[in-house]
Amino acid sequence: MADIIQLLPDHIANQIAAGEVIQRPASAVKELLENAVDAGATEIKLIINDAGKSLVQVIDNGKGMSETDARLCFERHATSKIRQIEDLFHIQTMGFRGEALASIAAVAQVEMKTRRADDEVGTYIEIENSMVVRQEPCAAAVGTSISMKNLFFNVPARRNFLKSNAAEMRHIIDEFIRVAMSFPHVFFSLTHNGQQVFHLDKGSLKQRIVQVLGSQYNSKLVPVQEKTDYLNIQGFVGKPDAARKTRGDQYFFVNNRFIRSAYLNHAIMQAYQDLIAADSFPLYVLFIDLNPEQIDVNVHPTKQEIKFEDEKIVYAFVQAAVKHALAQFSITPTLEFDIDASIQQLDAVSKPFTEEKKAAASSSGLFKSFTQQHQAHFIDSGKPAASGLKNWSDFFEPAQKETGGQTDRLEYEQPSGFDWEIPKKKWQLLENAEFLQIQQQYIIAPITQGFLLIHQQYAHERVLYERYAAALVGRAVSTQRSLFPVTMDLPPADAALLNELLPDLAQLGYLVEPFGQNSFVIQGTPADVLQGNERVAIEHLLDQYKHFSSDVKFSKRERLIRSLAAQHAIRTGTNLTNREMLQLAEDLLVCAQPNTTPTGQATFIEFNKDYLLRLFA
Structure with a gap:
């Protein structure tokens, strides 16, 4: 019998592998924006047409690439970030596995212009279905411009699974916000079908949060700042009245990388316990900085799920930092112990406490109840007049009945036999009845x-x-x-x-x-x-x-x-x-x-x- 196992052609293998990285236009947006950040850009422009189905273009003013690097960056697993296996545990950049551009080139038509500051001319490359169609010198600004056109043009079955333009655009905006929130010192803009959606100037983190989430949050943010030997936590959390019914405004970043973590989210929910309703979710934008050796970011293709070496320590630090911030800015309930000035004029405060008054006070039954028997709730069962607790006894007498030296208590029992199932029948209201x-x-x-x-x-x-x-x-x-x-x-x-x-x-x-x-x-x-x-x-x-x-x-x-x-x-x-x-x-x-x-x-x-x-x- 003939052998049946064969190696897949490169272009088919690339399309299959691309399915892990590029699931929709928003996936390409995330990868291209992260590459622009890694290139040291201070201005990044994102241009979208038809919710990314026909065009996703990212223009940056980063360091650009040489002609050789421009050609090589589209090869699978080609990266400038890793030289040996140990480098995986010192990752400080956003992208590092060399899969983004190769995956995009496998399922779309890609055009790239790039130039370094020292080069007189730039490089233009056109790739389709993982094949280089054209490569030539060109005039270009310093930096890189990548255009991804006609996503899934060669995989029509996957294109059919894309949602409506409005739905896909919401995913693109989500990914754009996550990257833009991570780097407030970088200018970002987003244009969709010729209309500018975002124009985010460089500024502080609070300014970026207000620009992205809305000016209504300007007065509802509480700063969080904790520095320790193990990790640093900084960012903002929302006041309790900014809590919403959805998790939409919740952002965790570890070493500037957006992550999802139900475990750390639980830490924050515990910090807000009793401050917000059980079905509400607080706003937070928190950045955790720690040694890259303490985390593993290479556990998921989107890199949004990471592993901590010691999750419990991070959980404790996050919860404590948020609690401290809420308490420091008088968000959590506190007891006020300021003394009213009029109290100082009372006889009990102004007159001296003589030995005679001290002896009289210590001989009372109430004093003994608290000191000798060490029970603040104790009530003497003797005669009321002798115990000095007449008022207490009067308070309880109407609710007590003496029966053989014991006190009867009202017992409430759940009635048995009640059917909580609603019978499936019609109910007839009484005519002219009062409700x-x-x-x-x-x-x-x-x-x-x-x-x-x-x-x-x-x-x-x-x-x-x-x-x-x-x-x-x-x-x-x-x-x-x-x-x-x-x-x-x-x-x-x-x-x-x-x-x-x-x-x-x-x-x-x-x-x-x-x-x-x-x-x-x-x-x-x-x-x-x-x-x-x-x-x-x-x-x-x-x-x-x-x-x-x-x-x-x-x-x-x-x-x-x-x-x-x-x-x-x-x-x-x-x-x-x-x-x-x-x-x-x-x-x-x-x-x-x-x-x-x-x-x-x-x-x-x-x-x-x-x-x-x-x-x-």
Whole structure:
């Protein structure tokens, strides 16, 4: 029989290997930007067309390359960073494995112009499908310009897996932000389809954070600065009121390299314990600098996951640094021990404590309880008059009953036999019944066989969810135009997300129009939504949408209607009239699935007559 194993041709092997490094246009953006940083550039420009599908171009003013280096850099595993295996454990640069340009050249058409400061002319190279099509001298500025055109032109199956332009652009912006945040001393710009999205001047880290994430964070950042013999930690964390429902504004950098680490994120969440809600996430941009020998960055193709030699030490340092920063800037709760000046004038402070008064105080039963028996909570069981604790006894007497020298206690037991499963049947509200609102959160709705205890916010969320779901497949929600349209500015990442959602938002009653770079005009809102807070509502909607985006099983439209339902539902603490409670109950009970919210929380509990009788049996 003939042999069946054969070596793959180089161009096919390169395409397969490129799948690990270049998964989408954003992957190429990351690699090209990191190469520009490694080249010592102080100005880096990123130009994108069609969300990177037709063009990704990076222009830098770095040191450039010679003609030989320009040709050799496209070979797989060709690198200037490693000479021997020990160098892997002293990596200080962003790229080092020599895979980025080779992978890009395997799945795209690449053009490069480069020139060193000492060279009179530069080098132009054109590569397609890993093959050099043209190489010649050219006029070029000092530095390097690389253009990646028609990504996956030779792998159409992978091109079909790319998402919409808006979705791919959001990934590109994410990668751009991570690199730009790492190097605030470098100028960065991002242009998409001829429109400038980012223009980030050189400056401090705080200035870069505000430029990228938005000016609303300018007054909400707390500096973190800790230096130790093992590592240094610096950066900023957000005040508790800057916490959001999504992890979007969280950045960890180790030796200026962006990383993902659930372990270190847990350290920060512990530092914020009891300061923010359990389902909220704090803002942080933290840089950890330590000896490269203490980490291994070569454990993942994207280099976003690294290994620490001693994770526990890093965890402890991060948690302590964040706690210290929050305490130092009076963010964490503290007790105030300043003495009121009027207290100094009281007799107990101004008059001397004589020996007679000292003897009288030490002979009291209260003094003995605290000193001799060492129990601050001890209460003498003797006669009240003799013990000096008459007031304490009076306080407890109404709740006590003497039975053979013992005190009866009220025991509360969980009633048994209660069925928490909501029966699958229709519930009939009583006609002309009076509804009762409890704690501005729950509604008691009488039905023919007892009553329903309705959670007003969850119930309204279910009603709105089904209404919006119907609107997306049928007649659009009516829009109420604003007399005074509201203009809003968003960070570039949120602006890209909102652009993607505009068509579906229009179907749901929101009329929002682009208004220049990262700006929008809210022309109208759904007719049943109160006007006056449109801008905040849209910002919260985007935050909620990103929160739901973490679940991959939801479609874009499903995430949107869930976000809108959660955003527009009446909140706990809202007073409702009898008519409003009746309307909410009626709307809930005609829903296709009235007993749970879209996220599975119960909207009501039924108390029928049989169960009520068992409670009092």
